[in-house]
Amino acid sequence: MKSKRTGILVPQPIPDTEFITITEHHLNEWLHLLDHLQDVHAPTDQLAYCRNQVTRxxxxxxxxxxxxxRANVS
Structure with a gap:
């Protein structure tokens, strides 16, 4: 979408539902990686990093x- 003032393309905000879907997908990938690392008895630092990513x-x-x-309630 172009801005009326400058005629420059302005990035459109991505709806929260898309961010939620993307974040769920990334979380699922990290959980699978964590399972794999635990199965192969990976080093502690790799497990800790992976757990931190899952928590984040x-x-x-x-x-x-x-x-x-909150946005839907308002």
């Missing part, structure tokens, strides 16, 4: 869902 994505997903819920 779970928090982001919670925040996105909470924000999306």
């Amino acid at each position: 994505l779970q928090l982001e997903l919670y925040q996105l869902r909470n924000t999306n819920w």
